[in-house]
Amino acid sequence: MAHLGTTLNAQQLAVLTWIGDGCPDGVMQGHTYKATAVALENRRLVTVARRRSGWRAELTATGTFYLSHGRFPNQPADARQAGGGTRPAAPQRTTAAPPAAPSGDAKSPPAPETAGPAAEPTRAKRRSPVEQLIADLTAAGGVLRVQRPHYIGNQPTGVDYEQLIRSANRFGKVPPGQRLTTTVLPSHGLEIRLEAAVPGTQVELRPVPVAEHVARYHPVVVQFRETTNRHEISRQQLPRALRLLHALVTEAERRGHTVELSPEPAAGYGYRHWTGANDGHITISVGGHSTDLRILEEGMPSRAHWERTNYHGPAYTTNTGTGRLRIECTGYGGREGRTSRWSDGQQQRLADKLPAVLAEVEIRAAEDAHRHVEAARRAAEEQRRRDQAQADAHDRYLEAERGRQLLDQAHRWRLAQQARAYLDAVRTTVAAQTTGDATTEAWLSWAQTYVDTLDPLHDGFTTPAASSDPTTEQLHTYLTDQAMPPYR
Missing domain, CATH: 1.10.10.10 (Winged helix-like DNA-binding domain superfamily/Winged helix DNA-binding domain)
Structure with missing residues (x-):
């Protein structure tokens, strides 16, 4: 030990x-x-x-x-x-007596023989691991790269930074208006960022009143009550669960949110059955962004799940419940380490935690809205880069085409000059011969016409025109990985 x-x-x-x-x-x-x-x-x-x-x-x-x-x-x-x-005690220190006062002066107070133990310097308060992480992030400019721990059995060999981040978010250790995010890196690395919080996630807890008696339940609660095969609650706890749901959906609608019974999973290829853990019981939508909530009694399976997994086993019973009700967000767990489950506790009942439930729904909606805006912004930025890459490739194509035409004209002009010099030499040679040849004269006439056609300056200079509408294949050569982001 x-x-x-x-x-x-x-x-x-x-x-x-x-x-x-x-x-x-x-x-x-x-x-x-x-x-x-x-x-x-x-x-x-x-x-x-x-x-x-x-x-x-x-x-x-x-x-x-x-x-x-x-x-x-x-x-x-x-x-x-x-x-x-323990730290060694500080040494005792004596204090010298002040010099004697001159005669005639007032009598100085007697100096003490010895002073007590030297006063310890004020010891700075030791930072907790979470506080140290925040300090390191601030000193590093908001970005810190660390190594994730390896595990031997159940014990980490190093600092479990992800657990520290969950604790920081859960217990409010992050500076106001900021948040901690992580990105897993290759070679067991982790990038931690301290960045501005998502707008709209600073949600205040507002009361959610729960009535002792409800004369008329909300229509969604009535639908839930009648969908008995989805119940994960015993008959003894069902009335309290209905009151909690009624308070939750009523307050959600009062705030302008939309509430409905969680739909059946999509049919077709890959069809799956409804499960409480994946689909929940009710759906609350805030600004078009939905969160599925599940309400259950700990220890109680749903009748639908029981009948699918125990069709040859014992009959379904409601005697396995513990009496502790719980509400949870379905899907993956708490975002950034926040609470995603609320249940009856020793100090607080579930009714006291309904404000936190609605606050989490609103925070998730704000995060989803921010994620949607960021995705649209990234898509627009990628499209802008793509268009810019196409325009740059078009300019590079036109530049290369003009250069090719220039060099082609210069090459043809040089060949024409050489060919004319050669034809002049041929004529001189033929003139020196004693007999004429009709075939040679015909060839010289043809050669002169061909050289004139080859020379780009024979009929005057005309500015060459490059194709302004190149094909995709022609542009492909001028697209670079840096200028053209890949399609996703």
Whole structure:
């Protein structure tokens, strides 16, 4: 068992902070956090309970002390954080007495014989791993490239930066108006960016009133109540679930959002059955961007799922529920580490968490809208670059065509000059011969006509005209990878 005096690594501190916050759903990914919690339990920081109702962990008094002070109770306040040892005490220092006052002056106060221990310099507060990450990002100009950890068993060999980022987003450690994003790089690398937050994601939590009794349910809630094969809730908890859904969809419509029952999956090739995890129960649309929500009782399967997987097994029963209701966003988990599941807890019931549910729906809609705008902007930019590349290729084609015509005319002109000089020499030779030859005269006449046709300056100079409408094949040679982005 690890010594209690050693400090926690980044993964352990993230799990301890998460447990101290009440183990909120949607923060921890995978199952490695449970192994970390066991390690924290061995160091008497938490207690772990494995019950039929689910896995739970709570802080001990030692764990609470560690979160408040950043050290174990058995560590001195000035303990070295790296190894848990103590720093040597500062040496005692004597203070010299002031010089004696001249005679006649007022009597100076007696100097103390010795001073107490030298005052310790103020020790800077140790940054948490998340705070250190933010500081490193700020110092690096908002972009930091790191290595992702390798795992031996369930324990990372280095800093789990992705878990730190989830903790930073979950617990509000990111500076206001900014966000942390990651990009996976080759060779197990990770690029972390501190950039401006998406517009519209700074959403305020607004109340969602839940009535004790509902005389008339919202039409969508009525549809949900009648779609019994999708229920993942026992009959005992169904009335409370209906009230929660009624409060949620009513408030969503009051804010101008659209609410409907989650549709059946698309039919046709690759048809799949409805599942709560993939399709949810209700869909809330904000500005045309939808989020599917699922409401369930922990431990309860839906009748549709039960009948598909247990058609030769026992009959469907509603006695497996734990009484804990949960609402979750379907699809992939919490974006950027935010909570995507809300359930009944020891301190708060699910009704108290409905404002956070609607806030997450609105944040996701703002992110989707921003992503759509960015995609349109990138498409427009790529099209602009494509058009510019086509125009540049056309200019390069015209330049090359003019150059080709110039060199062709110069070459023909030079050949014509040489041919005329040769014909003059032929005539001189023929004139010196004693007998004439009609065939030679005919050939000389033809040769003169051919040379005149070859000479581009015989009938005066005319500016050559290049083709202004080249074919795609003609332009292809003048398109470069840098100027012409690939089609996606």
